[in-house]
Amino acid sequence: MQNVSSSQQNFQLIVGLGNYGPQYELTKHNIGWLVLDRYLDISNINTNLKDKLKGKYTEDSKSSPKRYFLYPQTYMNLSGECVRPFMGYYKIPQDGMIVLHDELDLPLGEVQFKMGGGSAGHNGLKSLEQHLGSNQYARLRIGVGRPEFGSVSDWVLGSWGKAEWPNVEKFIDYAAHSLKFLLEMGWSKAINQYNRKNILIQK
Numbered sequence: 317m318q319n320v321s322s323s324q325q326n327f328q329l330i331v332g333l334g335n336y337g338p339q340y341e342l343t344k345h346n347i348g349w350l351v352l353d354r355y356l357d358i359s360n361i362n363t364n365l366k367d368k369l370k371g372k373y374t375e376d377s378k379s380s381p382k383r384y385f386l387y388p389q390t391y392m393n394l395s396g397e398c399v400r401p402f403m404g405y406y407k408i409p410q411d412g413m414i415v416l417h418d419e420l421d422l423p424l425g426e427v428q429f430k431m432g433g434g435s436a437g438h439n440g441l442k443s444l445e446q447h448l449g450s451n452q453y454a455r456l457r458i459g460v461g462r463p464e465f466g467s468v469s470d471w472v473l474g475s476w477g478k479a480e481w482p483n484v485e486k487f488i489d490y491a492a493h494s495l496k497f498l499l500e501m502g503w504s505k506a507i508n509q510y511n512r513k514n515i516l517i518q519k
Contacts, residue, residue: 327454327499328412329384330355331399333440336389344460345472347488348416349387351458354492356385369405370398383499384408393439396447414454416495417441418472422459424483425516427491429498429507430455437468456498458491483516490515 332352333345340346356363356374365372370390376383384406388398403413417440422428432452435441445451463471476484498506 326381326412327383327414328381329386329403329406329408329414330495330499331386331388331395331413331415333392333395333415333417334387335392336387340473342475343473344418344475345392347418347458347460347491348456350488351416351456351491351495352385352387354488355495358489358492359496361385369401371402373402379499392443394443395440396443396445399444400447410448410450410453414456414498415441415444416456416458416491418460419457420460420462420468420472422457422512423461423514424459425487425490425514426459426512427494428457428459428511429494429503430457454503456491456495459487487515 330352332348334340334347334349335343335345342350353363355361359376361376362374365374365387371386371388373384373386375385384402386399386402388395390398399413402408403410417438419428419438421436431454433455434451435445441451441455444453460472462468494506494510497509501509
Protein backbone atom coordinates (compact mmCIF):
# COMPACT_ATOMS: atom_id res chain seq x y z
CA MET A 317 0.00 0.00 0.00
CA GLN A 318 1.30 3.42 -0.90
CA ASN A 319 2.09 5.83 1.90
CA VAL A 320 -0.08 8.90 1.37
CA SER A 321 -0.65 11.73 3.79
CA SER A 322 -4.17 12.69 4.80
CA SER A 323 -3.95 15.89 2.71
CA GLN A 324 -3.56 13.76 -0.39
CA GLN A 325 -6.94 12.20 0.31
CA ASN A 326 -8.63 15.62 0.21
CA PHE A 327 -8.05 16.45 -3.42
CA GLN A 328 -8.92 20.00 -4.42
CA LEU A 329 -8.12 19.68 -8.13
CA ILE A 330 -9.13 16.86 -10.44
CA VAL A 331 -7.55 17.14 -13.90
CA GLY A 332 -8.73 15.16 -16.91
CA LEU A 333 -6.13 14.96 -19.66
CA GLY A 334 -7.19 15.03 -23.29
CA ASN A 335 -7.21 16.88 -26.60
CA TYR A 336 -9.90 19.42 -27.44
CA GLY A 337 -11.87 19.33 -30.68
CA PRO A 338 -14.61 17.05 -32.03
CA GLN A 339 -12.12 14.89 -33.92
CA TYR A 340 -10.56 13.80 -30.60
CA GLU A 341 -13.67 13.60 -28.45
CA LEU A 342 -14.07 9.81 -28.37
CA THR A 343 -10.44 8.76 -28.77
CA LYS A 344 -8.54 6.58 -26.31
CA HIS A 345 -6.30 9.53 -25.43
CA ASN A 346 -9.40 11.37 -24.18
CA ILE A 347 -10.65 8.74 -21.77
CA GLY A 348 -9.57 10.98 -18.88
CA TRP A 349 -12.06 13.57 -20.11
CA LEU A 350 -14.76 10.95 -20.68
CA VAL A 351 -14.37 9.63 -17.14
CA LEU A 352 -14.44 13.14 -15.70
CA ASP A 353 -17.58 13.91 -17.74
CA ARG A 354 -19.24 10.82 -16.30
CA TYR A 355 -18.13 11.66 -12.74
CA LEU A 356 -19.70 15.13 -12.97
CA ASP A 357 -22.89 13.53 -14.26
CA ILE A 358 -23.25 10.92 -11.49
CA SER A 359 -22.30 13.51 -8.85
CA ASN A 360 -24.79 16.14 -10.07
CA ILE A 361 -22.08 18.78 -10.45
CA ASN A 362 -22.64 21.72 -12.79
CA THR A 363 -21.31 20.88 -16.26
CA ASN A 364 -21.50 24.46 -17.60
CA LEU A 365 -17.74 24.85 -17.93
CA LYS A 366 -16.01 28.21 -17.45
CA ASP A 367 -12.82 29.37 -19.18
CA LYS A 368 -9.66 30.00 -17.15
CA LEU A 369 -5.93 29.97 -17.94
CA LYS A 370 -6.05 27.86 -21.14
CA GLY A 371 -8.55 25.44 -19.61
CA LYS A 372 -12.22 24.81 -18.98
CA TYR A 373 -13.37 24.01 -15.48
CA THR A 374 -16.25 23.64 -13.09
CA GLU A 375 -16.35 23.44 -9.32
CA ASP A 376 -18.10 21.75 -6.45
CA SER A 377 -18.67 24.50 -3.92
CA LYS A 378 -20.38 22.03 -1.55
CA SER A 379 -17.08 20.30 -0.85
CA SER A 380 -14.74 21.69 1.79
CA PRO A 381 -12.37 23.00 0.65
CA LYS A 382 -13.91 23.83 -2.73
CA ARG A 383 -13.04 21.26 -5.39
CA TYR A 384 -12.18 22.13 -9.01
CA PHE A 385 -12.49 19.93 -12.11
CA LEU A 386 -10.22 20.98 -14.96
CA TYR A 387 -10.04 20.12 -18.68
CA PRO A 388 -6.85 21.65 -20.17
CA GLN A 389 -7.48 23.10 -23.64
CA THR A 390 -3.86 23.19 -24.76
CA TYR A 391 -3.62 19.82 -26.51
CA MET A 392 -2.18 16.91 -24.59
CA ASN A 393 1.51 17.67 -25.01
CA LEU A 394 1.12 21.15 -23.49
CA SER A 395 -1.12 20.22 -20.56
CA GLY A 396 1.27 21.72 -18.01
CA GLU A 397 0.78 25.17 -19.54
CA CYS A 398 -2.77 25.09 -18.18
CA VAL A 399 -2.45 23.02 -15.02
CA ARG A 400 0.47 24.81 -13.37
CA PRO A 401 -1.00 28.35 -13.66
CA PHE A 402 -4.40 27.05 -12.53
CA MET A 403 -2.84 25.54 -9.41
CA GLY A 404 -1.05 28.81 -8.73
CA TYR A 405 -4.16 30.95 -9.20
CA TYR A 406 -6.24 28.89 -6.78
CA LYS A 407 -3.31 28.14 -4.43
CA ILE A 408 -3.67 24.39 -4.81
CA PRO A 409 -0.66 22.37 -3.58
CA GLN A 410 0.73 19.55 -5.69
CA ASP A 411 -0.48 16.95 -3.19
CA GLY A 412 -4.00 18.37 -3.61
CA MET A 413 -4.22 17.31 -7.26
CA ILE A 414 -5.09 14.04 -8.99
CA VAL A 415 -4.69 13.54 -12.75
CA LEU A 416 -6.91 11.24 -14.83
CA HIS A 417 -5.17 9.83 -17.90
CA ASP A 418 -5.17 6.98 -20.41
CA GLU A 419 -2.72 4.18 -19.60
CA LEU A 420 -1.24 1.83 -22.21
CA ASP A 421 0.19 -0.54 -19.59
CA LEU A 422 -3.24 -1.41 -18.21
CA PRO A 423 -5.85 -3.31 -20.22
CA LEU A 424 -9.25 -1.86 -20.94
CA GLY A 425 -11.33 -2.51 -17.83
CA GLU A 426 -8.66 -1.78 -15.22
CA VAL A 427 -7.86 1.36 -13.25
CA GLN A 428 -5.05 2.05 -10.84
CA PHE A 429 -4.57 4.81 -8.29
CA LYS A 430 -0.88 5.65 -8.16
CA MET A 431 1.27 8.26 -6.46
CA GLY A 432 4.16 9.61 -8.52
CA GLY A 433 6.20 7.77 -11.13
CA GLY A 434 7.48 8.38 -14.63
CA SER A 435 5.58 9.40 -17.72
CA ALA A 436 6.12 6.13 -19.67
CA GLY A 437 6.12 8.21 -22.83
CA HIS A 438 2.77 9.89 -22.11
CA ASN A 439 3.06 13.42 -23.49
CA GLY A 440 0.54 14.89 -21.08
CA LEU A 441 2.42 13.56 -18.08
CA LYS A 442 5.72 14.74 -19.58
CA SER A 443 4.35 18.26 -19.84
CA LEU A 444 3.05 18.21 -16.26
CA GLU A 445 6.42 17.07 -14.94
CA GLN A 446 8.19 19.76 -16.96
CA HIS A 447 6.00 22.57 -15.60
CA LEU A 448 5.63 21.28 -12.04
CA GLY A 449 9.29 20.33 -11.71
CA SER A 450 8.22 17.04 -10.15
CA ASN A 451 6.36 13.82 -10.95
CA GLN A 452 5.11 13.37 -7.39
CA TYR A 453 1.38 13.83 -7.87
CA ALA A 454 -1.52 11.41 -7.72
CA ARG A 455 -2.88 9.73 -10.84
CA LEU A 456 -5.88 7.68 -11.79
CA ARG A 457 -4.47 5.49 -14.56
CA ILE A 458 -7.28 4.37 -16.88
CA GLY A 459 -6.45 1.32 -18.97
CA VAL A 460 -6.72 1.45 -22.76
CA GLY A 461 -4.25 -1.38 -23.51
CA ARG A 462 -1.54 -1.50 -26.17
CA PRO A 463 -2.02 -2.09 -29.90
CA GLU A 464 -1.20 -5.55 -31.23
CA PHE A 465 0.36 -3.88 -34.26
CA GLY A 466 0.80 -0.36 -35.62
CA SER A 467 1.97 2.77 -33.86
CA VAL A 468 1.07 3.79 -30.33
CA SER A 469 0.23 7.28 -31.59
CA ASP A 470 -2.34 5.95 -34.06
CA TRP A 471 -3.75 3.73 -31.30
CA VAL A 472 -4.33 6.44 -28.69
CA LEU A 473 -5.61 8.93 -31.27
CA GLY A 474 -8.08 6.37 -32.61
CA SER A 475 -11.43 5.39 -31.17
CA TRP A 476 -12.77 1.96 -30.35
CA GLY A 477 -14.80 -0.05 -32.80
CA LYS A 478 -18.60 0.12 -32.65
CA ALA A 479 -18.81 -3.39 -31.19
CA GLU A 480 -16.50 -2.39 -28.33
CA TRP A 481 -18.49 0.63 -27.17
CA PRO A 482 -20.81 -1.19 -24.74
CA ASN A 483 -17.74 -2.39 -22.81
CA VAL A 484 -16.04 0.99 -23.10
CA GLU A 485 -19.09 2.77 -21.72
CA LYS A 486 -19.34 0.27 -18.88
CA PHE A 487 -15.67 0.86 -18.07
CA ILE A 488 -16.00 4.66 -18.18
CA ASP A 489 -18.84 4.40 -15.67
CA TYR A 490 -16.75 2.09 -13.48
CA ALA A 491 -13.76 4.46 -13.57
CA ALA A 492 -15.98 7.42 -12.71
CA HIS A 493 -17.36 5.55 -9.71
CA SER A 494 -13.81 4.70 -8.63
CA LEU A 495 -13.04 8.43 -8.58
CA LYS A 496 -16.21 9.11 -6.59
CA PHE A 497 -15.21 6.40 -4.12
CA LEU A 498 -11.75 7.94 -3.75
CA LEU A 499 -13.08 11.42 -3.05
CA GLU A 500 -15.57 10.11 -0.50
CA MET A 501 -13.61 7.30 1.17
CA GLY A 502 -9.92 8.19 0.81
CA TRP A 503 -6.80 6.92 -0.87
CA SER A 504 -6.09 3.64 0.91
CA LYS A 505 -9.65 2.35 0.65
CA ALA A 506 -9.79 3.30 -3.04
CA ILE A 507 -6.58 1.38 -3.77
CA ASN A 508 -7.91 -1.71 -1.99
CA GLN A 509 -11.28 -1.50 -3.71
CA TYR A 510 -10.27 -0.73 -7.28
CA ASN A 511 -6.61 -1.21 -8.19
CA ARG A 512 -5.99 -3.72 -10.97
CA LYS A 513 -9.45 -5.33 -10.73
CA ASN A 514 -10.78 -5.71 -14.26
CA ILE A 515 -14.49 -4.88 -14.50
CA LEU A 516 -14.74 -6.54 -17.95
CA ILE A 517 -13.46 -9.97 -16.95
CA GLN A 518 -16.17 -12.30 -15.76
CA LYS A 519 -15.21 -14.03 -12.50
